[in-house]
Amino acid sequence: MDNNIEGKIVVITGASSGLGEAAARYLSAQGATVVLGARRADRIKSIADELARKGGKALAVTTDVTHFDEVKRLVDTAVNAYRRIDVMINNAGLMPNSPIERLKIDDWDRMIDVNIKGVLYGIAAALPYMKKQMAGHIINVSSIAGHKIPRPGTTVYAATKHAVRALSEGLRQEVKPYNLRTTVISPGAVDTELPESVTEADIRENVRKIYEIAIPAESFARAVAFAISQPQDVDINEILFRPTRQEV
Numbered sequence: 001m002d003n004n005i006e007g008k009i010v011v012i013t014g015a016s017s018g019l020g021e022a023a024a025r026y027l028s029a030q031g032a033t034v035v036l037g038a039r040r041a042d043r044i045k046s047i048a049d050e051l052a053r054k055g056g057k058a059l060a061v062t063t064d065v066t067h068f069d070e071v072k073r074l075v076d077t078a079v080n081a082y083r084r085i086d087v088m089i090n091n092a093g094l095m096p097n098s099p100i101e102r103l104k105i106d107d108w109d110r111m112i113d114v115n116i117k118g119v120l121y122g123i124a125a126a127l128p129y130m131k132k133q134m135a136g137h138i139i140n141v142s143s144i145a146g147h148k149i150p151r152p153g154t155t156v157y158a159a160t161k162h163a164v165r166a167l168s169e170g171l172r173q174e175v176k177p178y179n180l181r182t183t184v185i186s187p188g189a190v191d192t193e194l195p196e197s198v199t200e201a202d203i204r205e206n207v208r209k210i211y212e213i214a215i216p217a218e219s220f221a222r223a224v225a226f227a228i229s230q231p232q233d234v235d236i237n238e239i240l241f242r243p244t245r246q247e248v
Contacts, residue, residue: 003030003031003225003229004228004229004230004231004232005027005030005031005032005225005228005229006030006031006032007031007032007033008027008032008033008086008087008228009032009033009035009078009079009082009084009085009086009087010023010024010027010032010033010034010035010086010087010089010228011034011035011037011074011075011078011085011087011088011089011122011126012024012034012035012036012037012089012091013037013038013063013065013071013074013089013090013091013092013118013122014037014038014065014091014092014093014141015034015036015037015038015044015047015091016036016038016039016040016043016044016047017038017040017043017192017193018190018191018192018193018194018217019091019141019187019190019192019217019220019221020036020038020089020091020092021047021217022216022217022218022220022221023089023091023220023221023224024036024047024051024058025047025051025221026218026221026222026224026225027221027224027225027228028051028054028056028057028058029054029056030225032087033056033057033058033082034048034051034056034057034058034059035058035059035060035061035074035077035078035081035082036048036058036059036060036061037061037062037063037065037071037074037092038062038063038092039062039063039064041060041062044060044061044062045060047060048060059077059078059081061073061074061077061078065090065092065114065117065118065121065122066113066114066117066118067121068121068124068125071118071121071122071124071125072121072124072125074125075088075122075125075126075129076125079129084129084133085126085129085130085133085136086135086136086137087136087137087138087139087228088122088123088125088126088130088136088137088138088139089139089141089224090118090119090122090123090138090139090140090141091139091141092114092118093114093115093118093141093143093194094110094111094114094115094194094197095111095157095194095195095197095198095207096110096111096157096197096198096199096200097153097154097156097157097198097200097203097207098153098198098199098200098203099152099153099155100155100156102200104199104200107156107199108156111156111157111160112156112160115157115160115161115163115164116160116163116164116167119140119164119167120167122138122140123138123140123167123171126138127175130175130178130180131175131178131180134178134179135179135180135232136178136180136181137180137181137182137183137227137228138171138175138180138181138182138183139182139183139184139185139224139227139228140164140167140168140171140182140183140184140185141164141184141185141186141187142161142162142164142165142168142184142185142186143157143158143161143186143187143188144186144187144188144240144242144248145157145158145161146158146161146162146163146164146165146186147165147186147240148248151248153203153206161186164184165184165186165238168182168183168184168237168238169184169237172235172237179232181227181232181235181236182235182237183227183235183236183237183238183239184237184238184239185220185223185224185227185238185239185240185241186238186239186240186241187219187220187223187241187242188241188242188243188246189210189211189213189214189215189242189243189246190214190215190216190217190219190220191211191214191215191216191217192214192217195207195208195211213243213245213246214243215243219241223239223241226239227239
């Protein structure tokens with residue numbers, strides 16, 4: 001299997017469902033070793049055990065990305081087990097949208113902690129190893145919301161996803177001396193649990209209607225695999241995709 005994926009050590013946050021789970025399953029089928037991080041310990045253990053039964057290599061490490069020490073433990077566990085880390089996928093995210101005037105400050109804090117700081121913590125945990133290796137690939141997950149002027153009710157979420165794009169571009173420029181690759185992937189409506197993270201009932205119902213055209217999470221996994229599978233001298237920096245029928 002000559003796909004530039006087989007044998008790679010891939011660490012994934014937010015791996016208990018949705019995009020992260022789909023990426024873990026798809027990459028494992030392509031021969032990668034996957035290390036799954038998420039808060040739901042039973043869920044990631046179940047996924048890891050299933051992948052192992054199918055002949056893959058997988059580890060599960062309970063991880064809350066809002067705590068740097070837990071993200072570092074996730075990456076350290078991967079390196080201790082497999083001697084290196086080839087790909088870091090900073091996927092964990094949530095979307096408790098609401099109009100700013102409702103002052104859902106706890107939701108704002110959660111989005112900043114998970115969507116921005118969680119990405120930074122993933123970078124901080126993986127980068128020292130990748131610099132030492134002079135090889136590695138960091139993949140950050142943004143959103144179509146990170147490319148557009150925010151719509152009412154999406155302002156804070158969009159701001160966090162714009163931030164992920166800015167972080168990714170800055171990182172791209174800074175890691176050139178170490179031969180590292182960086183990719184930011186921005187999905188549209190993909191079938192995940194993300195709409196369920198909306199805490200306001202009326203907003204959640206509107207989001208659910210938008211997601212009626214959602215495409216399978218494997219669409220994200222294929223985008224990840226495309227970026228990873230390129231030759232080492234090819235750096236796919238940004239992928240934006242959405243359902244064919246999605247207008248916004």
